[in-house]
Amino acid sequence: MTSTDRRVVVLSTRDIPGDREHVVHNCEDCACPVSGERAARELPELPAAPLLRAREVVEVPLEPGYFALFSPHGGGGVVVVDTAGRELLETFAEPTPASSVVAGSPSLEQAIRTLVGFDVLHPVGRPPAPVFEPSTELTAWLHVTNKCNLRCPYCYVHKSEEAMDDDVAKDSVDALVASAKRHGFRSLRLKYAGGEASMNAAVLLHLHDHATALCRDAGLGLSAVLLSNGVALNGALVSALRTRDIRVMISLDGLGETHDAQRPTVGGKPSSALVLRTIDRLLDAGISPHLSITVTNRNVDGIADVVRMAVRRDLTFSINFFRDNDCAASFDDLQYAEQAMVEGLDRTFAVIEEVLPRRSVLGSVLDRGQLVAPRRRACGVGDDYVVIDQSGGIAQCHMEITRVVGNVRTDDPVSAIRSGQGVRNLLADTKTGCRDCSWRNWCSSGCAAATFRATGRWDVQSPNCGIYRAIYPRAVRLEGLRILRYARRSA
Numbered sequence: 001m002t003s004t005d006r007r008v009v010v011l012s013t014r015d016i017p018g019d020r021e022h023v024v025h026n027c028e029d030c031a032c033p034v035s036g037e038r039a040a041r042e043l044p045e046l047p048a049a050p051l052l053r054a055r056e057v058v059e060v061p062l063e064p065g066y067f068a069l070f071s072p073h074g075g076g077g078v079v080v081v082d083t084a085g086r087e088l089l090e091t092f093a094e095p096t097p098a099s100s101v102v103a104g105s106p107s108l109e110q111a112i113r114t115l116v117g118f119d120v121l122h123p124v125g126r127p128p129a130p131v132f133e134p135s136t137e138l139t140a141w142l143h144v145t146n147k148c149n150l151r152c153p154y155c156y157v158h159k160s161e162e163a164m165d166d167d168v169a170k171d172s173v174d175a176l177v178a179s180a181k182r183h184g185f186r187s188l189r190l191k192y193a194g195g196e197a198s199m200n201a202a203v204l205l206h207l208h209d210h211a212t213a214l215c216r217d218a219g220l221g222l223s224a225v226l227l228s229n230g231v232a233l234n235g236a237l238v239s240a241l242r243t244r245d246i247r248v249m250i251s252l253d254g255l256g257e258t259h260d261a262q263r264p265t266v267g268g269k270p271s272s273a274l275v276l277r278t279i280d281r282l283l284d285a286g287i288s289p290h291l292s293i294t295v296t297n298r299n300v301d302g303i304a305d306v307v308r309m310a311v312r313r314d315l316t317f318s319i320n321f322f323r324d325n326d327c328a329a330s331f332d333d334l335q336y337a338e339q340a341m342v343e344g345l346d347r348t349f350a351v352i353e354e355v356l357p358r359r360s361v362l363g364s365v366l367d368r369g370q371l372v373a374p375r376r377r378a379c380g381v382g383d384d385y386v387v388i389d390q391s392g393g394i395a396q397c398h399m400e401i402t403r404v405v406g407n408v409r410t411d412d413p414v415s416a417i418r419s420g421q422g423v424r425n426l427l428a429d430t431k432t433g434c435r436d437c438s439w440r441n442w443c444s445s446g447c448a449a450a451t452f453r454a455t456g457r458w459d460v461q462s463p464n465c466g467i468y469r470a471i472y473p474r475a476v477r478l479e480g481l482r483i484l485r486y487a488r489r490s491a
Contacts, residue, residue, distance in 0.1 A: 009066075010084035010111035012118060013360075014043070015487040024267060040078070043113045046102070047226050049123035050095035051316055052111070056438045059086075064252045068480025072438040074119025074128035076373050078362070078479040080487075087398040095124045107242055122290040130374035130441050135384040137221075138414065140176050140184040141193055141398045142207065143389045144169070145200040150229050150271060154296055156325035156399050162489045163200045166392040168408075169207040175408035177214045183414045185384070187221030192246075193398065198228050200236050208244055223251055229263065230275040230289075238243060248282055255309065258302030262294075269303045283313075292375050293318040297336045300344035318364045319348070319463060323399060323450045332377045342470045358486055362479050369443035371475055375428075377446035386413040396422045399449045423449050424458040433461030443468040445456045 058070040067086055069079045081089065087109060093103055102109045115121040120127035138249055141159060147161040148155075164172075180188050191212060192204050208224055215222040226241060230250040241248060254276055255258045260273040282289050291310050293303055303319065310317040322336065345365070363370040368378045379385065387395040393404035394416045406416030428445040429435045445451070446462025456464040462468070 007088075008084045008111045009080070010085045010088075010114045011080040011483050011487045012077065012114055013483060014041070014114070015490070016483065017034050017490050019269055021317065023256055041075075041117060043110075043117040046098050046109055046113055047116065047123045048097075048099075049125070050097050051116065052095050052124050053089055053090045053092045053120050054120055054128050055388075058473060058476055060473050060480060062223045062477065062480045062484060064319055066480070066484060068476050068483075069118075069120050069420070069478045070371065071119035071128055073130065073132060074282060076362075076371055077118050078371075078476055078483060079114060079118045079120055080480050080483045089115060089120065092121055100429070106356045114419075116290075134375050135380065136186045137189055137384065138176065138180040138183070138187070139191065139380060139385050140172075140413070141191045141386065141387045142169075142172060143193055143195070143398070143401060144197050144204050144207070146390060147193065148194060148196040148229070148389045149199065149231050149266055150263055151197070151266055151268075152292060153331040154262065154325075156323070157195060157401070159195065162390050164203055166203055166206055166326060166363060168390070168392045169177075169203050170210055171392060172408045173207060173214060175413050176296050176386065176388075177211070177220065178442060179386075179412050179414045180220055181218055181440075182412065184218070185346050187223070189214055190222070190224040191227055196229055196231070197226055198233055198237060201240075204242055205244070206265075208246060211433040212244070223231065223247070225290075225431075227292075228276040228344045229271070231271050232274070232279045234279065235281065235285075237264075238287065240284050242287055248280075248287055248294050250279060250289045251294065252279075252291045253294055253296075253414070254299045254302040255305045257304065258299050262296060262298045279315075288315060292320060293317060294322055295318050295336065295344065296322040296340065298338065300336055300340055302345075304347040307348050308351045308355065311352060314357070314359075317357070319345070319367060321367045322468075323447060324453050325399060339468050341467050345467075345471050346474065349471075349478060352478055353481060356482055356485055356486045357479075358482070360479060360482060365374040365478075366443075366468070366475055367464065368447050369439075369472075370466060371442050371472065371479070373439035375444045376441070377425050378428065378446055378448070379425065381423050381448065382417060384414075386417050388413070397449055403457055423452075426458055431459050433465065437461075437474055439468060442472065 020344055056072055060068045062068055065083050067081050067454055098112050122128055146160040147163060149161055149446055151481050167186055176188060197204055211222060225247040227249045253262055256272055260270040263271050265271050278291055363372045381397045385402055386397045388408060389401055392408040394406035394411060394413050395401045396417045403422045425448045428440040431445050434440045434445045446464050448458060451462050
């Protein structure tokens with residue numbers, strides 16, 4: 001931005017034409033908000049009240065002369081400034097009227113409006129405050145089978161031949177649609193899971209077709225995703241998924257031996273080549289799969305390779321930390337050390353910086369946290385997330401699927417999970433170690449179930465707190481570099 005008296009650069013996603021801040025939320029396979037696009041925010045008019053720099057603004061150096069700014073107490077998003085823009089910001093270290101700084105310069109006015117719009121500056125007496133958007137979508141995890149063709153050591157499911165039949169599937173959809181209407185939700189999102197959900201494909205497709213008809217009649221929106229290990233999605237199923245607009249999430253924990261070390265077949269054979277074949281098959285069919293990468297001590301050194309592949313193929317991805325569970329208790333080499341995790345993520349971030357996709361990664365590289373929009377809880381457990389097992393049992397969380405709090409044939413699913421006595425998904429600002437932390441609305445205190453398993457308490461910070469604190473500024477840097485690159489290309 002140029003004026004006759006000084007040159008100031010203040011950039012945001014608004015400076016990338018066509019960039020509607022495409023955001024991939026990090027929990028396609030969990031209870032977190034789903035993937036989507038956020039419209040470019042509108043900048044406020046220049047406030048008449050004196051302006052002040054917001055407290056605890058995170059400042060991260062980019063290339064020489066440029067800095068990324070993130071306001072942890074605001075509404076999310078990163079702003080890039082040059083040295084002159086940084087000096088402009090410091091003008092407001094004490095309350096200062098914007099009019100005295102602008103002095104008739106349109107470019108300076110635009111710069112200040114951007115800083116206010118991204119909560120880096122604020123009118124005196126009106127500091128940034130997070131706006132927590134109410135949920136309008138009910139998400140349901142439908143556990144259509146216990147069967148699986150892999151034996152992943154970190155999986156929480158006790159494998160068996162049990163599978164959901166058509167009657168249970170129909171009753172589940174009936175109960176979910178009725179519950180969504182009763183509780184004022186405007187849309188329903190279904191996650192078809194297992195086990196390996198594709199091993200019960202016929203019921204899955206019947207279930208989806210019934211949900212499509214029922215939601216249409218009820219005036220509800222509907223979206224769906226198949227959560228799969230990607231080993232055996234044949235052409236007929238891929239075609240059926242595309243026809244029905246069912247998205248696909250594929251678990252891929254590395255390339256070659258790195259993936260195979262923690263995702264072997266039932267017979268102990270490698271599966272990575274089969275998964276890559278499925279990814280190609282999906283892409284050929286016009287389906288761009290989302291990749292879910294689970295990080296354990298076994299693969300922490302190899303996640304950078306799969307991220308490089310994903311970025312180069314323009315595939316969305318999410319990084320998820322291993323969650324301890326009863327089924328994985330006998331594998332003592334899965335638990336990761338904090339420093340090893342940070343170092344592994346550093347290597348991954350270096351790969352992203354090397355390739356630097358146009359797509360933002362603020363919502364996909366931070367485990368259960370994100371820097372897209374503030375949240376009071378890390379997920380929807382106990383509020384807008386329902387798990388239904390193969391028998392129609394209702395649970396609060398898929399990690400706690402055996403802790404049933406109702407049944408679709410007798411209970412209202414939303415009421416059941418809201419009144420259940422299982423997972424206590426407390427607000428982040430009520431937890432010890434969180435309530436005074438500037439990142440609390442972004443990590444949202446992490447996974448409640450994992451915290452309880454590690455500490456025996458629901459009301460304390462995540463055991464991954466140190467990792468989150470270390471990697472969040474690195475994510476701000478990545479977003480700053482992305483904005484700088486693509487804004488320059490469009491200039």
